Amino acid sequence: MYTQALNNLDLAPDGTDPREARFMARIDAEERIEPNDFMPEAYRKTLVRQIAQHAHSEIIGMLPEGNWITRAPTLRRKAALLAKVQDEGGHGLYLYCAAETLGKSREAMMDELVDGRAKYSSIFNYPTLTWADIGMIGWLVDGAAIMNQIPLCRCSYGPYARAMIRICKEESFHQRQGYEQIMTLAAGSPEQKAMAQDALDRWWWPSIMMFGPSDSESVHSEKSMAWKIKRFTNDELRQKFIDATVPQAHRIGLTIPDPDLRLDEETGHWQIGPIDWEEFKRVLSGDGPCNADRIAARKAAQENGAWVREAALAHAEKRKARAAEPIAA
């Protein structure tokens, strides 16, 4: 093929593609890579996988929270939760658009989500059983997400980095809102405080696991660090989250469900007990409490909406055809 021949011509005498060296030099110089710039295929693939997973997490995340919009206990909380879920839809939309700049369509990504090929954040495979779970998602889940996402604002791929700037602003608002919600419960009746503690007991470890496997076990970390898609390791980010969150729990009189938790006076870091990675793997591989329900809900939305999307396309085609018709005399 012509393009292939052209590519071959571009190779340096040692058989490497000189564009790759230029690409790495740009990365090292902290330049942003834009959609039409050269990028190695593996870089593109890594980004598409990561951005699509992130987008899927936003729209799957709408489900456990959406669950409580109709049951929010006050009108103020109802409006705030609805606005939060709407923000998440918006995040999903920018992220799908960012992934589309790398040549993959939103439809293809959605198909991979509903047929189980694509992953999303495992945290959303846990159920929201009480109102306190909504606060806990804001405080812990969005709190953990921000730790991961703030460094992504400096990610080497321009469209992703720019999408993250807006997303981080909204997520940090959600995190504060969630903490305020839990603070209100913790200061409320004994039943409300118990509701908050029970939610913390259930969400703490899954939130800790959101940072992914330990550095020694992480499959994608090293390459992503070299490409400046990732700036900190999973364990570094996890520790930042723990150090920020433990004092917040103590301040409102809640107990972190970890008997081994202790403050290391020397380093100033909070040390946690062992993480149950078997549970992480079980939920990730599809056996969490809500995996099947979440996928079924997305699939239903996609299937039930197919006729609407077809009608919109058909109408647009008809309009175009009508506009092209000569005006009758």
Add this chain to the structure above:
Amino acid sequence: MTTLALKGLSPHLTYLLRLADDQLILGHRLSEWAGHAPMLEEDIALANIALDHIGAARALYQHAATLHGDGLTEDDYAYRRDTRDYLNALLVERPNGDFAHTIVRQLLYSAFALPLWQALMTSSDTTLAAIAEKSEKEARYHVRHAGDWFVRLGDGTGESKARMDAAIAALWPYGGELFETDATLAAAIEAGVAADPAAIEPLWRDTIEAAFDESGLPLPDRPGRQTGGRSGRHTEHLGFLLAEMQHLQRAYPGQRW
């Protein structure tokens, strides 16, 4: 927290609650779509419209609570009244059904709400006039959003047209109630607080006829006869909606959330 049974309300307060209840119940219904809409853009749009309605409901309940006194709050109206004390039109409590039902319900209501807010901008109740001014801007978008979908779905495919026909057949009977006048409303109109639905109906009809015309869907020629919401005689659906909405306030009465 005991149930709030409101007896002997003034026409002015009753009118505010009727308006607010329409907004809350329709906002609640639209919020049920979050995460389940036919496309991500509609998840966002329907949530946005739901937020407008819930925002208007809150402003109206807060205003009613101030007039009412007794230390009532917006949440007392929303969470402590039972079915017979809710005063929304039956149309807005009808279930979402498929997307066609949601769009038809929204157009029938928004085409009424837009000229209503416009008329209320000169209400003698200046707080209500200020709420109307804000809501009018939002209602313009609601009419455009529902109207565009009404045309797309009516004109789109055989299936979308059939679904629209079914949705119109199901919901048209609930349109007429929006324009009814009873003694309470007549008194509120007389006081310069409320808008006269007789003046709004032709404007509603213009919007509706234009949408039917552009979509190619046939305009029903029978009047809408289902009624009762304004005096608390609802369809069976409202009780379930309230049971869900009020669950926490009923299970843990008198708490701060």
